[in-house]
Amino acid sequence: MSCTILTYPLPDGPLYSVPKEEQPALVFRMAADLLETGMHTADRRQAFIFLVLQGYPSFHVAQLIDDARQYAVQCVAAAEMSDE
Numbered sequence: 144m145s146c147t148i149l150t151y152p153l154p155d156g157p158l159y160s161v162p163k164e165e166q167p168a169l170v171f172r173m174a175a176d177l178l179e180t181g182m183h184t185a186d187r188r189q190a191f192i193f194l195v196l197q198g199y200p201s202f203h204v205a206q207l208i209d210d211a212r213q214y215a216v217q218c219v220a221a222a223e224m225s226d227e
Contacts, residue, residue: 160206161207173207176193
């Protein structure tokens, strides 16, 4: 007995988690986008909407948004500390 598995693309991107080895690069890109536009100071919901509108799959944003926001804030804090 054989079975054919069909896959259909979702309109907002794939529905799978980001592999562990790709997560740091994706978090870095998301954080850079948040920093460029000043959205790192926005709340979680606004940052989520912004990243989805930037073209990131919503499932990936949901998985990594907290890490991206934290990394962006850490970058701002490090820049402020280095200026002193």
